Amino acid sequence: MNPTTGHPLDRIPGSPTDTRSPNLNPGFRPGFTILLVSVLFLLSACRRADPPAVGDPASDPGLDPAVRAHIQRLVAAAKAQPRDATVRAHLGIALAANGLWKEARSGFQATAVLDPDEPLAPMYAAAALQELSDGPGSLREFRELAQRFPGFAPIWYRVGEASLRAGELQPAEQAFTTLTRLAPKESRGALGLAEIHFRRGEANQALPLAEQALRLDPGSKPAFYLLGQILRSLGRTNEARLAIAAGTGEARQPMSDPWAEAAPEQVRLLPGVFQQAEAMSALGRPEGAAALLERIRPFHPNHPGLLNQLGVALNRSGQPQKTLALLDPLSAADPKAAALRITRSHAHAQLGNQEAALSEAREAIHLAPRLAQSHLALANAHLAAEQDSEALLALEEASRCDPANAEILLEAATIRWRNLHEGAPAVALLNKALEIQPALVPALRLLAEIQAATGDSRGSQRSMDVLRWLAAQSGERTP
Secondary structure: OOOOOOOOOOOOOOOOOOOOOOOOOOOOOOHHHHHHHHHHHHHHHHOOOOOOOOOOOHOOHHHHHEEEHHHHHHHHHHHHHOHHHHHHHHHHHHHHHHHOHHHHHHHHHHHHHHHHOOOOOHHHHHHHHOOOOOOOHHHHHHHHHHHHHHOOOOHHHHHHHHHHHHOHHHHHHHHHHHHHHHHOOOHHHHHHHHHHHHHHHOOOHHHHHHHHHHHHHHOOHHHHHHHHHHHHHOOOOOHHHHHHHHOOOOOOOOOHHHHHHHHHHHOOOOOHHHHHHHHHHHOHHHHHHHHHHHHHHHOOOOOOOHHHHHHHHHHHHHOOHHHHOOOHHHHOOOOOOHHHHHHHHHHHHHHHHHHHHHHHHHHHHHHHHOOHHHHHHHHHHOOOOOOOOHHHHHHHHHHHHOOHHHHHHHHHHHHHHHHHHHHHHHHHHHHHHHHHHOHHHHHHHHHHHHHHHHOOHHHHHHHHHHHHHHHHHHOOOOO
């Protein structure tokens, strides 16, 4: 020991060999210093980085005015609340819903920075790459996200579907298998696995999976179409023909999620608005279609297509007076617009204005003689006037203009049977319709009814068998 300091003789205070902290200040407290340094470190670590900048895609002069106004409002909200991930997500969804995928990707990436625990933001950023024709890039990002969020079912669907597009069946199989485990009631898992087996030439393994997909989502056109392809490869041609017919006309849609469900409300681009309005009307919501079109109308006050679509929606919602008030000035300004004549004819027919309905339809035929809708308007006007024979003649002309339209033949058959009690001509029309669309359920039901009523029990049984088969594939109750 050093007799002066009390330190060991081999240690010099303050030297590199002195492992103790020197007390240079008698009032110094080491614990307090450590606490102070820790607090300063935590304060430094907690300093939030600046939020991602908010772009302004609405400055593009080529934007649709309704889209521009909507995006400007959302951009302003995002700038007012730059750290709010929900507000930024709304902006990204709106950009995507209106086809601005490059800008949408930036919005989704910003949302992912603001809320790193939200898997939808980076998933849609990757989906934007897919829309921008960068399939490999989107697949790479989807796979990375699946590792980050292994319990999030929609990302496994995206991995599976993107892998299928790339022809990578093994990763696709792993993804769809995971999807079926995470979301056993989601039909897309079984459908994806069915397609993988079918592509490998394993039709027998694919068949029960396609049938399972239909049970999970009765009436799914993509599932019916794949089922038809599988049945055809197994030599079951009659069933294949029915299934393919039932599945024609609808592309596969991605697995639903909260953002996808919110997207339709953000659509402002006219083609998308028209499509959405038509879908609403098909679902029995013409009032909603009319409200949607009215919302866009101030941005396109003189757009004839928009105004005519609004007139159609008003007719379907039982407001023909509003249709005429809307379209009469437009038709006067453009008397050669056949579409306006057709819509006005339907409005007059609803109001019982028989001569006006017939006149408008005939003028539409004069302006557009090869347009099936012109002749359908005339048929509708004759039916409103209880002129069945004349209506049938108009339907024949409509069918000649659109020979692949089975619905026109079904309408003619219905008039033949319900109004004129002509069984044989009605059956002939229905058979022709079913040649075009073998799985047209209303035609099959009417055919079975006529066959039973006219004593053709075997024919009725065959029609019922087809209906039962279609119902069974969808897991529906047998008619």
